[in-house]
Amino acid sequence: MNIVIIDYGAGNIQSIRFAIERLGYEAVLTDNAGTIRQADKVIFPGVGEAGSAMRKLRATGIDRVIPELKQPVLGICLGMQLMCKSSEEGRTKGLGIFDVDIVRFSDQVKVPQIGWNQISGLKSPLFEGVKENEFMYLVHSFYAPECSEAIALTRYDVEYASALQKDNFYGVQFHPEKSSTAGARILNNFLKIKPS
Incomplete structure (x- = not known):
């Protein structure tokens, strides 16, 4: 399987690569549009500030590539947030x-939210074999409000969407690569999703 992790200089992508390797797969780190388009699975990570991350995506043209992808795409943390319409950040x-x-x-709450919190209302093949109210590791100051595309919810100050799905696009606010066995299960489930 051809797995690509988009490398645009935002965040700790090596930990995601190592998590993929622990599952028995190899992943390529790249910012090459052709390589990204040809992948079977695309992981779009991100840690950092939204504005500077989007500038990096635009500089490489990846901002135009990602929305056109037809294979399964997984946005993680800031990656998920950048897949949304806008960010206050x-x-x-x-x-x-x-x-x-x-x-x-x-x-009213400590920002950023750092540490373990529960996910509930799970409704996607992404969460097959994952229990309701499982704990995931999060580090973030911004969030996606509850919406029709939410496939998991978390409460911190408010109940918000900790995972999203639309067609072949998936996004998780938490870090599956840092979320122990359940996080590994979610990554493995993503890698097993069949292209539609």
Whole structure:
């Protein structure tokens, strides 16, 4: 299987690559549009600030490539947020794949949310074999509000969408590569999703 991790200089992509290797697969890190288009599975990671991350995507033209992909695509953390319409962080225009705007947690809670929190309302092949209220590892100050494309919810200040799906596009706010056995299961499930 040809697995590509989009490398646009945003975040800790090596931990995702190692998590894929632990599952018995190899992944290629690349920012080459042709290589990304030819992949069987595409992982779009991200840690950092939305505005600067989008500038990096535009500089390489990857911002035009991702929305056109037909194979299964998994956005992780900032990657998921950039797949949405916009983000309050840096007043950033996103890729517009998911029909939701990213907003900041209120000052009523500690920001960023760092650590383990539960996911519930699971409704996608992505979560096959994962229990309701399983704990996942999160680090974020911005979130996707609950919406029609939500396939998992988490409560922190408010109940928000901790995973999204639209057609062949999946997004998770948590870090599956840092979320123990359940996170590995989610990555493995993604790699087994058949192209539609």
